[in-house]
Amino acid sequence: MQRFRSPAEVKEMRLCLEALETTRPCISVCAGSGCKASGAQNVLDSLHSELKKRGLEHTVDIKSTGCHGFCEKGPVMIVWPEKVFYNGVSQSDAKDIVNSVTNGHKPVEKLLYKDPATGVRVLHEHDVPFYARQKRILFGNNGKLDPKDIRDYIKVGGYSALCRALTEFSREQVVESVKKSGLRGRGGAGFPTGVKWEALCASKTKPRYIVCNADEGDPGAFMDRSLLEGNPHSVIEGLIIGAYALEANAAYIYVRAEYPLAVEHLGVAIQQAQQCGLLGENILGSGMSFNIHLVQGAGAFVCGEETALIASIEGKVGEPHPRPPYPVQKGLWGKPTVINNVKTWASVPVIINKGADWYASIGTERSKGTMVFSLVGKINNTGLVEVPMGITLREMIYTIGGGIPKGKQLKAIQIGGPSGGCIPASMIDLPIDYEALTQAGSMMGSGGMVVMDEDTCMVDVARYFMEFLEEESCGKCFPCREGTQRLKEILNRISAGKGTEEDLELLDDAGWMIKETSLCGLGQTAPNPVLSTLRYFRDEYITHIREKRCPAKVCKELIVYEIDETICDGCHACVRVCASEAILGEKDKAHQIESAKCLKCGACLEVCQPKAVLVH
């Protein structure tokens, strides 16, 4: 690989790569974690062997790219240069795809996206409703490049922002641009990035460090993973620009060990950047020396909190410390440190390239730019979505997300992970911005958005989050350690039908106490799932308490399984799967469930074709 000695050489390389651009067809297959789990590797293998069989290896290219975002329909792919979008591809389709590419590019009809509303097949990705309303400034390149090849990134304009920053911007001007762009931390709290950077510059202490927080611990969120898997160089470029502006000596990327593919791609990308002279000594002849170290987390949710993360990098247990001093004053090894989220760092090159004003023109008055959400749960189009700030929840759920499956009713939207809250369906016209979400009792968080339908029990959801937080509380401060346990116990009681109305007051009181007195962000936001469900779904709590009934039919202690004998056709499918031999009845005759033996596992419900199993 060529070692660049100046910004001009990077540009030369890009022009060279552009000139080499041919009209040769290229099949770019999404090989992100989601599509891989759906069988993308098999698709890639059979495409390769199909091409080889026909001696077309040098006529058609195959590219294994990062996440395209539409996980629900995976494996997905785009065939260039026509940009035909295929979804739900399986290995047996390889022959048809190669046929189409070599014989006049007539698309494979059955693999095109079918609009569920109109039934019309859609040819291009940008016409699929899921993509049409998005603004993909961070994720747009994911489908175009092979994350393991730095040349692909350079070809789409990668590292040009770094070249610009080094040649046209002073350090102060970079900080000023970031500040002017209105970029706020994408990790959750939304602190203005430029202000944080300025605070670091105010200190004269050296060395200084920058950290990329890729400890994406929120369940139901995978934006950072997809960006690191699909376009690791965009984060690395952001870090190098940050290092230039902040005169940082080294950067640490703290990434979850649960993301093996992201770790692998980042490792390769860092190595390639070093070989190209973009990291190391005298970067692009600027005199700046800087390197990036990859640190793997060891499975602790609290390490997403910045002071705990620092402790973890230092090789200690991930327990938070009181702030102040803030990490910009006293961070890694006691030195000034700026910690930003993956998407925050990846936004920096965009701001430098397109300008702070351009960036600030997207979004709302106080929330600028785009936000990436993982849209999951009871929603038709599960996947990653990048939208301008200020878009309403309605647009997210119905236009992009395609609504709720099986014609069910939307009940709530949980935003912001365990620290966030549940927003009821009645507030669906709420715009997505930091302040509006906080006011509604939720928070932006890192971008997890879990959609819940009428079959989701809100008491169970609150209980689920409390269980999670109780497990993940590091145990250092009393309110969080004991408080989350008590909240969980009360919620367990309510969902078992043993709660009282005083319990609701207790939940509320204890919740506020934990919020006010905990040491770190984890504890301070831990009661949010409870408080927000109490605020919007009090009725459901009351039904559990007074009527001993779970309206969503989720809480095990409050439901009974039964077979409707008029519907049951006696097929024995349920008898075979029942783990506790609780289903009686001969074949071809109606069955019954012996409730004393029934474990309420729901296996019979899953297999019953005529839908004879009822839950009360």
Place this chain on the structure above:
Amino acid sequence: MPQVEIDKVEPLLDQYEAQRTNLIPILQDVQDTYRYLPQEALRKISKKLRVPLTEVYQVATFYRCFSLVPRGRHVIQVCLGTACHVRGAPRVLDRILRDLKMAGPGTSSDLQFTVETVRCIGCCGLAPVARVDNTNTHPHLTQTKVGGLLKKYDQKADEAKAAREASHAKI
């Protein structure tokens, strides 16, 4: 503690400088090698890094990914992230545990399986999911699919795989 086991620790430690920051990476390497952290290994690490054994133990017990007891040949991570939870992951977990005759997450008595829960592996689009041995993700799980999943990694399957590989090696 069998002597042969602990032999691998020294060469592994030699790759690292004796710095406190290397504690977690070293523990991760040891865990990868033995599938758990043998007591003797912790002592050696403590000595090499000059970090008190109590602190090594503190770190080893704080983080989820470390285990102080031997783990099974196959590790099944059942995702209990929010998306998996609302799409029925707890039932899948119960089914796996019931089929393996285990009371809760842990290691089966024959050391074939370790079942653990994980909060989100980021495959929410395919919920509910479980990941086996850190690489094989099984999407859209239902209780009916659990039997087939376990069969794929049981002792018989391992033996068949070993036999296949042995015959392959002969050729």
